[in-house]
Amino acid sequence: MGSYMFGPVQFLKCCFVLINGGTLWTGTAHAFTAILGSGILSLPWSVAQLGWIMGPFVLVTFAAITCCAAVMFSDCYRSPDPITGRRNCTYIDAVRAILGPTDLLVCSILQYIMLWGTMIGYTITATISAASLKKSTCFHEKGQNASCGVSGNLYMLIFGAIEIILSQCPNLEKITFLSIIASVTSFLYSAIALCLSIAKFSSHLEFKGTFKVANGGTGLPTSTKIWHAFQGLGNIAFAYGYANILLEIQDTLKSPPPENTVMKKVSLNAIGATTLFYVSLGCMGYAAYGNDAPGNILAVYNNLFWLVDIANLAVVIHLIGAYQVFSQPLFAKHETWIGTRWPTSFFNTVHTVELPFIKKYTIRFTLSKLLLRTIFVIFTTAIAMVFPFFNAILGLLGAVSFWPLTVYLPMSMYIVQAKIKRGSSKWIMFQILGLSCLIVTLLSAIGSFADILEQMKHAKLFHLQI
Structure with missing residues (x-):
């Protein structure tokens, strides 16, 4: 796996070099940029499924757990001594050095699931935002009550085609400019989403919603509301994917x-x-829309057409770059494995093509890179078209990653690193915390999976209607 495993910060290292940083404040800026992402768009919906008491409580509790895990995990950067030990520059390095091969295998599988699952989720999210731009234009021209349904298939195919082209970039270091733009646009659409929620709330000055759990969505059966409440836990967990x-x-x-x-x-x-x-947007969005808060806070009709359009455009731009941040580590691993297994194969031969209109510029590629990356993006796009369920996908991703990657593995490494004795009060406290988070992970996974099955009953294959 090596240093390719967690690419989202590779571009931050380039920024770090440019600003001659490496301090508390540059680190804080890096971390804030890395945490903030498209998961924030589902937070009002998630709070709506949990109610006014449990919603904010879960947001703050997950933050506390993530912070606790991060503090423990910080001591695993060097091992066996946290001050003078050998550096572990990536998550995989730390697991390999501290826990051993079994946990390394589990960690590798989970990370690949997260990376590929995030690519699917980003394809769906970008499609929804792109289609929302078209829908917004229709509402603006024909009025709020007009029939403005938009098929997302074309936009999903266009997004996939763009990613096929960008996937031919050699590695993350070659797409730094995309990642920097993605960071700026992620903050932009998050800020706009908060402003829109405040504007919506100001229009009626009434706190909507209820204190009850599993009460979101008008006219839904109780069982569906319960699944949605569990799914909301996974969505919030996805938004706090930081330890990775x-x-x-x-x-x-x-x-x-x-x-x-x-x-x-x-x-x-x-x-x-x-x-x-997160708390501001989640609670303000819930106060503005109540139990009918949308799954994607930007995918709603709003009189501020131009602001919504800017936000949705920012989402698309952000996800075009963010997709490559998650896909390039997968490409690198697969190509390294193929190159090691068949080093002299024709598919691994480097070919060079000179561009006729650009002097002294050549393109270097291998057939394995050209074909495998293209096939992988096509397959990912096809899966996204089969399962175009924004909230359910986010919930499932959050469920899969939260307990093992955010809690269990960092906590296990800290126990080994700090030499905490089995059966001690601190060890028991960690086990209780881990068990509680495991229960949350299982519940959110069940809720997300149940929602996917329910939506598949009514969904048409390769037909995303927005």
């Missing part, structure tokens, strides 16, 4: 002071700021 990239951020920090000391402050600052943003 912590060590790469920590690897950008200068020492002295020790990297783990600075990184703990970085985590407190970044998670605190992100939580404030």
